[in-house]
Amino acid sequence: MIKIRLFCESGMSTSILVQRMRDEAAKRGIEVDVKAFGKVAFDAETNGIDAALLAPQIGFQLDNFKKISEPKGVPTAAISMMDYGMMNGANVLDQVLGMIKK
Numbered sequence: 426m427i428k429i430r431l432f433c434e435s436g437m438s439t440s441i442l443v444q445r446m447r448d449e450a451a452k453r454g455i456e457v458d459v460k461a462f463g464k465v466a467f468d469a470e471t472n473g474i475d476a477a478l479l480a481p482q483i484g485f486q487l488d489n490f491k492k493i494s495e496p497k498g499v500p501t502a503a504i505s506m507m508d509y510g511m512m513n514g515a516n517v518l519d520q521v522l523g524m525i526k527k
Contacts, residue, residue: 426456429521430470431504432490433480435463442504445514446521455518468493476521477501481509500524 429446431439439461450457462470464483471477471494479487484503494501502524508516 426458427476427521427525428474429457429459429476429478430474431459431461431478431480432464432467432470432483433461434482437461438482439480442509442512442514442517445512446518447514449514449518453518457518464490471497471499471501474499476524478517478521479503481506 427450431443433439443459443461446459447457450459460470464479464486467477467490477490477494477499479490479501481504483490487501487503491501502520504517504520507513508520
């Protein structure tokens with residue numbers, strides 16, 4: 426089971442992307458636990474997960490979020506504006522799979 430957390434300003438705008446990622450993972454036979462949260466939950470919700478992704482509206486703060494996630498061993502990245510805008514669950518899932526292979 427791959428545990429993925431998406432973070433945005435309030436946790437609302439990522440809910441569609443979460444569902445698209447779940448659907449894509451199911452098509453590929455990959456077990457995932459994907460949830461979305463507001464950025465204020467970042468510290469608490471990055472315990473014991475495999476990857477954290479930031480929505481573009483908070484992506485400029487990536488370095489600050491990495492200060493929290495890197496000591497926990499959690500790879501963290503920003504979602505591209507294009508994939509986020511298109512709600513491209515396949516590309517974002519591929520992004521996570523690439524992050525956790527490193």
